[in-house]
Amino acid sequence: MTATLAAPAHPQVASIGPNWFASVMGTSIVATAAVTLPVQVPGLRLLAQVVWVLAGVLLLAVSTATVLHWRHHPGAARGHASNPVMAHFYGAPPMALLAFGVATHLVGADLIGSSAALGVFAVLWVAGTGYGLVTAVGVPYLVFTRHDVPEDAAFGGWLMPVVPPMVSAATGALLVPELPAGQLRTTLFTLCWSMFGLSLLASLVVITLVWGRLARHKVGAAAMVPTLWIVLGPLGQSITAANNLGTQAHLAVPSPYAAAFQALGLVYGLPVWGFALLWAGIATAVTVRTARAHLPFTLTWWSFTFPVGTVVTGTSGLAAHTGETFLQVAAVALFAVLLGAWAVVAVRTARGVLDGSLL
Template sequence: MSSVTLLPTRAGHSHGARLPFGLLRELERPADLFRHLGPNWYASVMGTGIVANAAATLPVRVTGMRTAATVVWALSGLLLVTLTAARSVHWRRHRAEARAHAAHPVMAHFWGAPAMALLTVGAGTLTLGRDWIGLPAALAVDVVLWSAGTLLGLVTSVSIPYRMMSRHTFAADAAFGGWLMPVVPPMVSASTGALLVPYATAGQTRLTLVLACYAMFGISAFAALVIITQIWTRLVHHTVGPAAMVPTLWIVLGPLGQSVTAANLLGGVAALALPAPYAAAARAFGLLYGLPTWGFAMAWTALAAAVTARTVREHLPFSLTWWSFTFPLGTCVTGTSALAAITGSVVLQATAVILYACLLAAWLTVAPRTAAAAARGTLFLPAPPAARPSP
């Protein structure tokens, strides 16, 4: 069975100059932290950003919560800038490794993460960052990040599946949650694009934005449906697989929760661009599509939680795949909050709060571990040959 290990577990040997406090002690040279820096690192930006964005959608308000969420948004923005700068160094100094990531049958899928990181931080800038930098600046930043993230996401949603179809041969048990990463960005663009609709120029510009968001909704929804079916088939016929793959089961929640969010956000702004009959239909679609999809997402959450709990009891090694516990769950928070807003359901409101508490717990577990492993340099080592997946 194919396996996925995005975090190596072997230790390095520091033969070069050591940094104070034992920083990057697992690396031969401190500069090696750029050598194997993959696109999967952007999952940390996504996971941090969704903690902030989801807080802004909750149906309850707690004193200080918005301020705390804005601080987390700022952290996600700092991570995005820092990581993008590091990745530029990676491409300049280690072009061979960078190209190898793009061609790798597993790592290539995580090229969807940079697009979603841009979109997540952009949405947070408009909803939270405006408190600090003002609406005009927040809107300008969001437009730039949304445009860049959308373009990159559209490229990955076609190019990565094309590469899978034309250059790789996969075993029958190869499907895993990471296959969803390159096709989910258009759905994130659809939901975050809905936030921009009220600010778009009335007329053809606004109409085009709404229609584009619905089209991107379709791109992601149908591709995700095909892939989720393959993942279900693999789980039934080939069991869960190696422990390192277990966190990726949570990625399935990403397109589910994000599509519920997108359907309802777009339904809420459709009247600004579409004529009356279709605007009402768009709003109804948010509920009629959202509730069944939300139900399946909750069932998958229970399934993934059960598998994860069993794996933790046996041993679940830490890796960057643990960030899969954050962003996908965060989309379920935003989707649940959207459904609660349109229905007024107290049950959905309570569920949104509970899911957010789980999201916060997951982030508070993964973020410190990531920081500690990064400080040691462990996260910057190449995966050992035995752990690398075979196509």
């Protein structure tokens, strides 16, 4: 597994793979998390704008590099899909589209105008949602029918193909008020909740497998340790989705269902937030233990960014709905951790690109 993620040795697996889109995910979530914090400070909006621009540059650069790679290596995409580790990272491109789309809506509107930002958001949401539903079905199909999967193979990356529908649910909620009142709003609202359930149940299955693998086979290769943080992705994103959709429920469904959906944001979100903190504690302990020995830098380090970012947005949503000071403080503290992690990983990635160690 380590060789596949750090420096692919399989002749069919090109060095520019779908895992590169994690950089777009991790950068976009910083911008979104910054503007949705319950406490705003001077300069935070400007920071979000700068990071949003960088996320756009990364999306264009990685997309272009991927297309060029496929042209020069016609078997690259097939090689990635047939690789039992890399295939799971096909969940990264749709999440990159969705993450950058919502960041454009929330931050990019300051620079390109609200109408243009909404148009970009809508197009990327449709594209990312369609792509994400394909990965949610297609990658498990490959695992069940074609991949040779060892007993100790389960790792956090298995969540990547099934989480995109949850990102669609969380971000699609922001499109609900942009649609005309009536059936279209209700349909989008219903689809978002359905994708919420699709992703949540699949994620619970995978998280259970990851926990079991850790208990029976222990941590494993150091390069895989950062992927433990991916477990925070569906947890934090589901909290965000439940609160975002609950906020818009009154626009899509009648009473008493609107109130029930709004309450679900807290009834579901608070217990899951507790488990997210538990997992963050475990992941932190394992990461520190591994780093003391040796934690090699690979693209899996981007797992320290987007998943943590979803917990930030989830915590901000809970803080907004409860008004609890401790949740506001927690959201700001988690954002500080996210910002620090993103800065470290971004610098290490840029250095790896420049010296050729990641290519």
